[in-house]
Amino acid sequence: MEPLLTEPIPRSRLNRAAHLVVRLGVILLLALVLHWALDWLGAEVKRVETGGKKVMLTGMLVLILLVYALVIAVPFVPGVEIGFALMAMQGAKIAPFVFIFTFMGLALAFLVGHLLPYPVLSRFLESWGLRKAARMVRDTQSLDLEQRTSLMKSRLPGFLGPLFVNWRYVFLAILINIPGNMVLGGGGGICFSAGLSRLFRPAWALITLALAVAPVPALFYFAGITLF
Secondary structure, three states, X not given: OOOOOOOOOOHHHHHHHHHHHHHHHHHHHHHHHHHHHHHHXXXXXXXXXXXXXXXXXXXXHHHHHHHHHHHHHOOOOOHHHHHHHHHHXXXXXXHHHXXXXXXXXXXXXXXXXXXXXXXXXXXXXXXXXXXXXXXXXXXXXXXXXXXXXXXXXXXXXXXXXXXXXXXXXXXXXXXXXXXXXXXXXXXXXXXXXXXXXXXXXXXXXXXXXXXXXXXXXXXXXXXXXXXX
């Protein structure tokens, strides 16, 4: 009897699966490191009696959370997912801090993109041989917000132009929260690109980011969820 033949799994599927496993491993590892560090700091703060050491340990806690915020700001780093994993392990007590420092990281990425001078970006793109992209940056440098929105509408196909531009703040909030946004640069990359586009007014963009980040930490905090 001839053995049953099975089709080999396409290499592209294997690569995607391996990439997903590695990504989940990185998220879990970083979350566990933060979880251990926070538990250790919390125990030390409760144990010590001298005020000076408590201040030092509290400063270390703030420093750890600031590092978390900086990680979130980096494009293609799964920082938001690390925050979710951290809340799952630490529970309601960490949720307000995750909200604050997640918002800080995403806001930093947006503001860096928004404040980055176009000539600097153009020269950087030129240095990498991306002349077409550099030329596009130079062409849009002098456009105001209305001109930029009109240009974006004209470049996107069909109904997508008006839909994306008119509802861009809603789309920004959705992109921050959808699973798998790593392919778009993660939360940091999405916010950096949004700032770089100059299509968003900073005040409204920051309000949008705060509202986009708030629901999950609020759920953990008010429901008292702890999964581990």
